[in-house]
Amino acid sequence: MDSAQAKLEQIMTRVTEWMEEHSLALATSKTEVVIFTRKRIPTIIPMRIGNTEITTKPAARYLGVMLDTKITFGEHLKRTADRAAQKSAALCHLMRNINGPRPCKRRLMMTVVESILLYGAEVWADALSVAYLRQRLIAVQRRGALRIACAYRTVSEPAIFVLTSVIPIQLMASERKRIFDRRNEGDRSRIAKEERDCTMVSWQEIWTREYRGRWTARLVPNIQKWTDRKHGELNFFLTQFFTGHGLFYAYLHKMGKVTVPTCPHCQKREDDDALHTFFKCTKWAAERSQLLAELGLTPQIPTPEAVVSKMLEGERSWSLVAAYAESILTRKTLLERERQRREHLVRPAIQN
Incomplete structure (x- = not known):
């Protein structure tokens, strides 16, 4: 020395x-x-x-970026994640799942979070090849995406990113670095569009290989088509429709909230998941038939994929499905509360 x-x-x-x-x-x-x-x-x-x-x-700040002794940018990413998490938490307290701000306004929170996360990404983008550093940023981004969609916290990261059209942070950082590397090639808008197209291709490949969120992948197999739509917003009920995480006995059984996963509302004795509730359960047959008729579909068509395809065609179809999901889940909530009330009244009698 x-x-x-x-x-x-x-x-x-x-x-x-x-x-x-x-x-x-x-x-x-x-x-x-x-x-x-x-x-x-x-x-x-x-x-x-x-x-x-x-x-x-061990590290010092230079132009807003923490430089550590090994130039790994680990310290910078950790501090960035903590700062973004604080901002996200403060904004999340203002947003209720029901009767809260609309998703378009909730996206302002994600804009704030991503501006913090991506500062200096042109320099440190390659550092996200380290898994634990990448997951540190993804965890913050995921919490913001959950609030946009009013989703349960158990929804997987790949599914919630697709539903909210939030590009994973590692892909966004890599895109910014590529644009910066091409800064001397001329038209910046053209370069940005080309690199965004590359990002979407990479995102689609990751989504196709992913093993999590497969119900969401069945309904939304094509990310580009989903993100390019000009209408339709998610809400608390519609998010349950797309994720399968909500008032479904199969999900509640997995979470340890009920003893059996089967549907209590019909005689089919099938697991009560999103597919069963919205497309098979006889309890809601009348509402389902009305929805399919208004969408111009018949029961013989593979309804989950067909319904979502209709939703992407126009605002009216989207609103019809959103109203259908809200109606079914609201009634299921009332029935579940009644069941819990009856159980509460019966238990003391059994104990006596």
């Missing part, structure tokens, strides 16, 4: 002379020193600047 100290003294001599020539002074007590090296050597050591001894730091 003697050589490092000698080089530091040479540099600081030149810096001090320049500052004195321009009537400036260096606050050595506030100076931070970081040793950049790939070698496995001590990097937290005492160094002298003039007559002041300071201890080197």
Whole structure:
């Protein structure tokens, strides 16, 4: 480290002379020193600047980006994730799932979060190849996406990103880096469009290979078609329709809330998931027949895919399905509350 100290003294001599020539002074007590090296050597050591001894730091901020000794940007990503999480949590408290702000307004929160997460991405994008750093940012982004869709926290990250049209953070960071690398090629808008197309192709490939959120993938297999729509917003009830996470006995059984996963409303004795509730259960046959008739569909058509396809065609179809999902789930909620009330009244009698 003697050589490092000698080089530091040479540099600081030149810096001090320049500052004195321009009537400036260096606050050595506030100076931070970081040793950049790939070698496995001590990097937290005492160094002298003039007559002041300071201890080197593991990282220092430069133009808003934390530079660590190994140039891995790990410290920057950790601090960025924590800061974005604080902002997201503060905004989430203002947004109820029911009768809260519309999704278009909830997206403002995601804009704030992503602006924090992506600052300096052109420099550190490659650092997201490290899984634990990538997951740190994704966790923050996922919480914001859950609030946009008014979704249960058990909805998987890939599914909620697709439903809310939120591009995963690692793909967005990589896109920004590619655009920056092509900054000398000319038309920036053309370059941005080309790189966004590449990003969407990569996202689609990831979504196709993904094993989580397969009910959502059945309804929304094509991300580009879903994100390009000009109408339709998700809400608390419609999100349950698309995710299968909600007032479904199969889901509640998996969460340990009920003892059996089968549907209590019909005689089919099938697991009560989103497919059964909205497309098979005889309890809601009349509402379902009316919906299919208004959409111009027949029961013989594979209804889950066909219904979503109709939703993407226009605002009217989207509103019809949204109203259908809200009606069914609202009535199921009332029936569930009645069941719980009856059980509460019966238990004391059994105990006596």
